[in-house]
Amino acid sequence: MEKLLLSLVIISVFVATGEAQSKSFLINCGTNSSINVDGRRWVGDLVADNNLTVSSSGIAASTDSSIFGPLYKTARFFTDGLNYTFEGIQGNYFVRLHFCPFSFENYNVNESSFDVVANGLKLVTEFNVPGEISHKNLRLQSSGSNSSSFFLIKEYILPINMDVLVIEFFPKKGSLGFINAVEIVPVVNKLFTDPVSKVSGNGASLNLSGRGIETMYRLNVGGPEIKSREDLDLWRTWEVDSSYMITADAGLEIRNSSNITYASMNDSSVAPLLVYESARTMSNTEVLEKRFNMSWKFEVDPDFDYWIRLHFCEVVYGMANQRIFRIYINNRTASNNFDVFVQAGGMNRAYHQDYIDVVSSKTKTLWIQLGPETAAGASGTDALLNGLEIFKLSRNANLAYIETYDSTGNSAGNSKTKILWVGIGAGGASVVILAVLISFIFCYCRGQRKKLTDTKSNNPSGWRPFFLHGSITNSTANAKGAAGSQNPYASMASTRVGKWFTLAEIRAATNNFDESLVIGVGGFGKVYKGAIEDGTPAAIKRANPQSEQGLTEFETEIEMLSKLRHRHLVSMIGFCDEQNEMILVYEYMANGTLRSHLFGSDLPPLTWKQRLVACIGAARGLHYLHTGAERGIIHRDVKTTNILLDENFVAKMSDFGLSKNGPALDHTHVSTAVKGSFGYLDPEYFRRQQLTEKSDVYSFGVVLFEVICARPVINPSLPKDEVNLAEWAMGWQRQRSLETIIDPHLKGNYSADSLKKFGEIAEKCLADEGKNRPTMGEVLWHLEYVLQLHQAWMCSNNGENSSSFSQALEGLEEGEAERKNVQARGILESDIISGSQ
Numbered sequence: 001m002e003k004l005l006l007s008l009v010i011i012s013v014f015v016a017t018g019e020a021q022s023k024s025f026l027i028n029c030g031t032n033s034s035i036n037v038d039g040r041r042w043v044g045d046l047v048a049d050n051n052l053t054v055s056s057s058g059i060a061a062s063t064d065s066s067i068f069g070p071l072y073k074t075a076r077f078f079t080d081g082l083n084y085t086f087e088g089i090q091g092n093y094f095v096r097l098h099f100c101p102f103s104f105e106n107y108n109v110n111e112s113s114f115d116v117v118a119n120g121l122k123l124v125t126e127f128n129v130p131g132e133i134s135h136k137n138l139r140l141q142s143s144g145s146n147s148s149s150f151f152l153i154k155e156y157i158l159p160i161n162m163d164v165l166v167i168e169f170f171p172k173k174g175s176l177g178f179i180n181a182v183e184i185v186p187v188v189n190k191l192f193t194d195p196v197s198k199v200s201g202n203g204a205s206l207n208l209s210g211r212g213i214e215t216m217y218r219l220n221v222g223g224p225e226i227k228s229r230e231d232l233d234l235w236r237t238w239e240v241d242s243s244y245m246i247t248a249d250a251g252l253e254i255r256n257s258s259n260i261t262y263a264s265m266n267d268s269s270v271a272p273l274l275v276y277e278s279a280r281t282m283s284n285t286e287v288l289e290k291r292f293n294m295s296w297k298f299e300v301d302p303d304f305d306y307w308i309r310l311h312f313c314e315v316v317y318g319m320a321n322q323r324i325f326r327i328y329i330n331n332r333t334a335s336n337n338f339d340v341f342v343q344a345g346g347m348n349r350a351y352h353q354d355y356i357d358v359v360s361s362k363t364k365t366l367w368i369q370l371g372p373e374t375a376a377g378a379s380g381t382d383a384l385l386n387g388l389e390i391f392k393l394s395r396n397a398n399l400a401y402i403e404t405y406d407s408t409g410n411s412a413g414n415s416k417t418k419i420l421w422v423g424i425g426a427g428g429a430s431v432v433i434l435a436v437l438i439s440f441i442f443c444y445c446r447g448q449r450k451k452l453t454d455t456k457s458n459n460p461s462g463w464r465p466f467f468l469h470g471s472i473t474n475s476t477a478n479a480k481g482a483a484g485s486q487n488p489y490a491s492m493a494s495t496r497v498g499k500w501f502t503l504a505e506i507r508a509a510t511n512n513f514d515e516s517l518v519i520g521v522g523g524f525g526k527v528y529k530g531a532i533e534d535g536t537p538a539a540i541k542r543a544n545p546q547s548e549q550g551l552t553e554f555e556t557e558i559e560m561l562s563k564l565r566h567r568h569l570v571s572m573i574g575f576c577d578e579q580n581e582m583i584l585v586y587e588y589m590a591n592g593t594l595r596s597h598l599f600g601s602d603l604p605p606l607t608w609k610q611r612l613v614a615c616i617g618a619a620r621g622l623h624y625l626h627t628g629a630e631r632g633i634i635h636r637d638v639k640t641t642n643i644l645l646d647e648n649f650v651a652k653m654s655d656f657g658l659s660k661n662g663p664a665l666d667h668t669h670v671s672t673a674v675k676g677s678f679g680y681l682d683p684e685y686f687r688r689q690q691l692t693e694k695s696d697v698y699s700f701g702v703v704l705f706e707v708i709c710a711r712p713v714i715n716p717s718l719p720k721d722e723v724n725l726a727e728w729a730m731g732w733q734r735q736r737s738l739e740t741i742i743d744p745h746l747k748g749n750y751s752a753d754s755l756k757k758f759g760e761i762a763e764k765c766l767a768d769e770g771k772n773r774p775t776m777g778e779v780l781w782h783l784e785y786v787l788q789l790h791q792a793w794m795c796s797n798n799g800e801n802s803s804s805f806s807q808a809l810e811g812l813e814e815g816e817a818e819r820k821n822v823q824a825r826g827i828l829e830s831d832i833i834s835g836s837q
């Protein structure tokens with residue numbers, strides 16, 4: 001019943017590019033001589049045959065002053081438009097513009113003001129180097145020990161689809177501009193391919209296809225500066241982080257360089273291992289109560305989307321649960337219960353996690369904070385960070401932002417930008433067809449839940465009185481645009497809510513919340529095994545009052561469960577809401593989660609038949625949710641930890657905290673924030689943010705594969721193509737060779753026909769588009785058929801007595817009958833029980 005809420009997103013895939021296109025260009029501007037710096041050759045922009053076209057304008061400038069490094073002794077100044085055109089270039093590239101202002105003849109670089117546009121994407125506008133340096137962004141990097149000279153590097157990551165890159169420089173009228181060096185280095189395509197968690201709270205869909213990226217910050221947290229020459233072939237600079245910390249000594253630097261490896265082989269270009277060798281943790285971990293945050297604050301441009309990448313490597317603890325923390329981005333929780341050891345799949349493993357957040361037009365700061373996990377005890381909580389990158393994503397072909405301190409009435413910086421499209425594309429079409437496709441699919445969850453969020457933020461301490469469910473009912477109705485919300489309390493008042501327990505009764509049942517009775521822990525709090533009244537065992541779920549997210553889910557869960565009775569749904573016995581507690585009492589499921597019987601525990605493995613019966617039970621539960629209740633309910637969090645087994649291994653669906661009423665008759669879907677569990681989430685739901693019953697079908701398909709393979713749906717410690725169970729198993733299923741990856745415990749004990757059929761069902765469930773997936777009813781029907789195939793095989797093979805087969809089926813049928821009974825009872829009782837308004 002664990003619930004980790006991740007609002008997240010799948011991003012695919014840089015399609016592999018022709019390696020032949022990946023070449024670097026290092027241009028030393030304003031000179032006919034080429035020089036070597038740090039082992040790289042910088043070709044003068046006036047050198048013939050340099051594969052570069054420089055438009056005729058521009059003045060080659062140079063200085064003799066010894067304070068400038070060799071690369072920055074020359075520059076190209078311009079007072080009219082200037083173009084650098086690079087040919088034979090395709091794919092994703094780092095484009096770095098080097099600026100190092102010096103005086104030349106009568107030109108005063110302090111008065112420079114110019115725009116830079118790359119293939120139609122505006123990079124900077126009215127750019128003034130000294131002015132820029134004094135207040136923002138990529139900071140000066142002093143060249144050597146010599147602080148009187150400085151330079152500025154602006155770094156971009158650009159998709160180049162047309163075999164040519166044109167960088168255009170435009171000075172403002174009557175002004176001038178300059179450029180010292182241009183560096184173009186191919187990006188390793190794996191740089192931006194990982195799943196991205198969206199920071200909770202807001203969002204709309206975000207499409208990275210064709211968008212440009214600007215590097216805003218790149219920090220080696222807790223360690224020294226990493227110079228560009230130390231960073232593989234990508235030549236990135238990693239700054240020291242301390243100057244961005246709110247309280248510098250809030251973090252203790254730790255270092256250990258022994259034996260660090262990448263958690264995934266393909267990560268080797270994400271950051272050099274040097275970044276992972278140093279880190280910052282909360283100081284005085286042994287002594288202080290860790291009730292503070294390590295906080296970093298960054299100046300950023302308002303009204304852009306930011307990609308935030310955090311680098312982690314656990315270098316101290318060799319076990320899980322030693323260091324658990326929360327990650328906040330702009331004061332919102334981005335991840336909770338974060339355990340680097342678990343995420344990276346071990347100690348000394350270099351791992352990174354990405355987030356996306358929107359910085360609104362009202363703020364110019366971005367806060368990253370790591371702090372204690374309130375649910376964990378003080379001793380278990382400690383934070384760790386090894387590296388941090390912040391990237392700005394372009395909007396409307398624009399990355400530029402200008403401050404609007406000129407008080408001319410222009411309120412938004414971006415309003416001044418004019419979008420220029422470069423007309424390229426004649427000829428060369430054959431190459432364009434092979435163009436690199438960067439297809440990032442981002443989803444943002446915005447809007448729909450705003451109302452809930454507002455309600456919550458008005459109520460920071462957490463709990464509202466139990467029967468004030470107005471906001472839930474109301475907003476559910478609003479989300480569907482339905483009119484029937486006149487009486488927001490009607491739905492609660494008219495449903496059956498079970499027994500109302502006193503806190504004393506609950507304390508008695510759980511031996512005063514005895515830790516030894518805890519059978520589960522999740523983001524919401526703990527689940528205890530208790531004995532109520534006459535000793536009936538029960539599962540008692542006690543919400544942690546700090547968990548606001550939990551509140552909403554609890555309310556949803558009560559609302560849902562009070563309407564639902566079914567043999568294959570875990571039923572609620574009652575609740576307790578005394579003294580700000582929010583406690584739910586469920587029937588006790590003696591055999592725990594389906595997952596625990598598949599892997600990760602030492603319970604005996606289930607037989608194929610037991611697995612099939614469990615899947616059929618869960619499918620029945622879901623089928624009932626989708627079709628049985630009045631309007632259909634979407635579970636939204638179908639996974640093996642939410643399928644529980646009772647003492648007879650009858651499977652029941654649990655955890656309705658995320659459930660939603662299905663679409664009303666005149667709608668085909670519910671638009672909603674993307675929620676659910678990573679690894680099970682329907683990709684179509686990400687793309688369109690439209691929830692249908694078919695999203696449950698997708699998740700159920702993943703469950704089916706999990707049942708076959710008995711491995712976690714996401715296992716970051718495996719090679720990249722095996723990390724995600726759904727992708728990996730689908731690969732094998734498409735080749736019709738599922739038996740290769742079947743749980744070894746099943747070998748020889750299943751019928752090949754049944755496995756084949758089972759695989760086909762799972763495959764259909766994972767169809768990319770919901771409309772091509774079967775309904776739960778169809779899935780159920782087919783699973784029953786699979787069970788029959790297997791039973792027939794067992795009879796002929798093992799001579800198993802066939803009556804057990806009919807018993808199994810009878811058991812299932814019995815469930816149906818029982819459902820009808822209970823449902824009828826539920827309706828009657830709901831008329832009697834009323835809310836205490």
Ligand SMILES: *[C@@H]1O[C@H](CO)[C@@H](O)[C@H](O)[C@H]1NC(C)=O
Binds near residue numbers: 032033
């Ligand atoms: C480079 O330019 C300088 C002066 O402008 C000139 O003397 C020199 O011959 C040029 N060298 C080459 C290789 O063109």
Ligand SMILES: *[C@@H]1O[C@H](CO)[C@@H](O)[C@H](O)[C@H]1NC(C)=O
Binds near residue numbers: 049050051088
């Ligand atoms: C220009 O491109 C050609 C072919 O790609 C390459 O052989 C040559 O070395 C390049 N010239 C320079 C100066 O990079």
Ligand SMILES: *[C@@H]1O[C@H](CO)[C@@H](O)[C@H](O)[C@H]1NC(C)=O
Binds near residue numbers: 066146147148
């Ligand atoms: C700057 O460094 C150069 C050598 O890197 C040195 O010759 C020069 O004197 C230094 N200038 C100042 C002002 O320190």
Ligand SMILES: *[C@@H]1O[C@H](CO)[C@@H](O)[C@H](O)[C@H]1NC(C)=O
Binds near residue numbers: 055
């Ligand atoms: C720069 O290139 C753009 C597009 O290729 C073109 O429209 C513009 O005239 C060029 N500017 C100069 C100064 O050559």
Ligand SMILES: *[C@@H]1O[C@H](CO)[C@@H](O)[C@H](O)[C@H]1NC(C)=O
Binds near residue numbers: 102108
């Ligand atoms: C630019 O301004 C800075 C400080 O405002 C000054 O120190 C520097 O000499 C100026 N540079 C030029 C080339 O005028």
Ligand SMILES: *[C@@H]1O[C@H](CO)[C@@H](O)[C@H](O)[C@H]1NC(C)=O
Binds near residue numbers: 207208209210441687
């Ligand atoms: C992303 O944008 C590109 C072009 O702007 C478009 O072709 C593509 O369909 C978009 N993808 C999604 C998922 O919206």
Ligand SMILES: *[C@@H]1O[C@H](CO)[C@@H](O)[C@H](O)[C@H]1NC(C)=O
Binds near residue numbers: 256257258
């Ligand atoms: C560094 O890590 C290794 C194991 O990876 C450990 O044996 C060693 O003691 C650590 N060193 C320090 C200084 O913590």
Ligand SMILES: *[C@@H]1O[C@H](CO)[C@@H](O)[C@H](O)[C@H]1NC(C)=O
Binds near residue numbers: 258259
């Ligand atoms: C590093 O790894 C090597 C081989 O994997 C091992 O022999 C060595 O003991 C390890 N060092 C530490 C400090 O863990």
Ligand SMILES: *[C@@H]1O[C@H](CO)[C@@H](O)[C@H](O)[C@H]1NC(C)=O
Binds near residue numbers: 331363366
């Ligand atoms: C985050 O909270 C701090 C105070 O803790 C506040 O100064 C800052 O403005 C907040 N940031 C945002 C983006 O709300």
Ligand SMILES: *[C@@H]1O[C@H](CO)[C@@H](O)[C@H](O)[C@H]1NC(C)=O
Binds near residue numbers: 291293328330332371
């Ligand atoms: C840490 O920061 C978050 C977000 O700004 C805030 O909600 C939380 O109260 C802070 N925790 C502590 C212990 O200061």
Ligand SMILES: *[C@@H]1O[C@H](CO)[C@@H](O)[C@H](O)[C@H]1NC(C)=O
Binds near residue numbers: 265
């Ligand atoms: C790395 O990525 C490539 C292509 O993206 C893939 O073929 C390869 O299997 C991956 N390797 C690992 C170890 O994940």
